[in-house]
Amino acid sequence: MVSALGMAAVLGGCGSTGSSDVTLRLVAADYGDSAANSSKKYWDNLVDDYESQHPGVKIDVSVYSWNDVDRKVKDMVDAGHAPDLAQIGAYADYAAAGKLYQASELLSIRTQADFLSQLSDAGEWQHTQYGIPFAASTRVLFYNKTLFAKAGITPPTTWDELAADAAALKDKGVKYPYALPLGPEEAQAETMQWLLSGTDAESGGSGYTDDVGTYHINSQQNVNTFTWLKDDLVGKGLTGPDAPGKFNRADAFTAFADGQVGMLNGHPALIQQATKKGVKFGMVPTPGRTGTSRASMGVSDWMMAFKQNGHAEQIGDFLNFVYAEKNVLAFSREYGLLPVTSSASNVMSASDAAPDKALHPFLDQLPTSELYPVGKTSWAAVSAAVKKGIGQAVAPGGSPSTILTRLQATATTADSNDAS
Template structure:
């Protein structure tokens, strides 16, 4: 992978913003898994390059783990001292509270136009963009090539083929024929991918929650009856299986198939697992859409500095910098220029991301533009596993989640 240390680009023609002695404070999330590849190194080098061309502007960056970063920003805002910039997991609450700059108040037209449209659209609250996409990923179906060869099967393209493959893998003694992580860590992701696979999702085309739609009930009924009920999801109840544990089991060669994002590539490769990746199957063919995920950059209005914030962000989103960050952390570029470059690249790290890039243009993201989403996501994490237990009722659980969503959404009409 390309080192973050060598990634900063010098933008020709950049100079001072015309203001002096301005210090911007940025709070950012850490995408690294060790001190050696911490995001702090990425930001240190990018800031050094930026400041060398902007003598009147300093940028102070504080990097926190994903366990802490959203809370840190909230504490700063609640204390009346918001950062100038935050790169975190959600923006809608701050937008609704009137604390953020609109993206158009900060970014050049060229930068705005370069964002992938579905990511820019997902950054809108009440049809105005406040959330600026920073990193993206999608999900594909990973499968263990060694286990598949042993069972004499090929990657599935429909649900019935997936169930048949899982049955064959179970017959060969595979511990988790299909790993179904509906545990509290990230159940909202696995749930969304299956809802999309069944033809629907959390919301309809105009953003209204439709969690208990007939199609969604049919999807979880199928999961309960055809996978979980037939013992094809492994020894741990899906409601108790977390995503990290499922990924670790895949890397240990104990899983036949599971939904995965780009970080699983390196995790499995380090353990010598031979794996392939295909689009998630749908009920009778390819899923309606893959699930996409984006993390967000935002600018707070409290201390002003809109011109300096915007100028710095134009530098952050330069193609070379976007590519370098994406390559360093195995994530997908959020801009069209960087995405096209990666798609056309024949380097091994870039090619490894091509299956995810292929899914991105038609991917569907969480309804992050709704301030109600946090409450809905928390409810899904807590309750969805019950839908596939032996005594569970898919319709009952989804109806309960719909009631939670409707209540949470009552003050957040788009």
């Protein structure tokens, strides 16, 4: 949403914040996989650029791994020493506790208007935006071109075609015809992609929730989706030797890069991983029940600003700089992620340069992507329950209806606790 409110609206592009000797503390997540490409280098370069134009403001950045960053911020907040800015995985708990600035209190109208609308909408808690999207990704179906050629098959567009392709791959001895990672690492992602692909346009909803944001995990369509997975993929031995509930995304990606997987849902990081190993792969939109899935799963990480120390003016000015087109593009290109602004997305979409072109299939999915219900403070508990239990829905003797109903009960309880 674009708001005409907020003192930062007149600050976009200013060279001075009208204040001096202010230090802003930013805690950020590390998107790199080595010291050579740590996010610290990105932030150091950006901060040097900003501080050279704003001599009265210093930006103190601490970068932590994704394993630690959310806990680090929570510890700081709990100790009464909240950072000014945090770039982490979730914002809703802090918004609900009244600890965050609204986006409209910080950002210029131009910056607010540039965010992709579905990402801005996902940053809302109780219809007000507190979470500012920072990086995004979507999912597509990756397939091994070499294995597909040997099996004489083409990429699927429907579930029936996917099952037929998987059967042909199995006949050729492929270890994982379709890799189905429903293990505790990231089962909530694979689950949501399948829920979305099983939802038709008429019934609406966005996987875990309905059109008004109420959990409907055990809807008949979702039960039908997991019944199909259990009976037509897992039950026919088309997902490989590992029980899906014990098979993690990282293991599935490694197996794909090792040439052992025919196809799987993947995000942009798999491009580099598979390319390094010399795997010849293609990418197509995720198949749906009767045609290409009406929506892909989107994921966004978040920037947020804490009110504890004040400094709204300086925070807003810095964030307007962070979200300048050149800076958004620099980050997205460095880490193979999708831009969160329309201006940077348009540049990337029009570019045929290698790093940009590789992301085009994911960019194509972004306008119709659906995100986790991150604006609900209950989502953390629901996500944890899905990671722990969804694999049982496709296990031998498992009941999709029973498992999804159990998860729905968890979600309903978590939601009512948050509302009380």
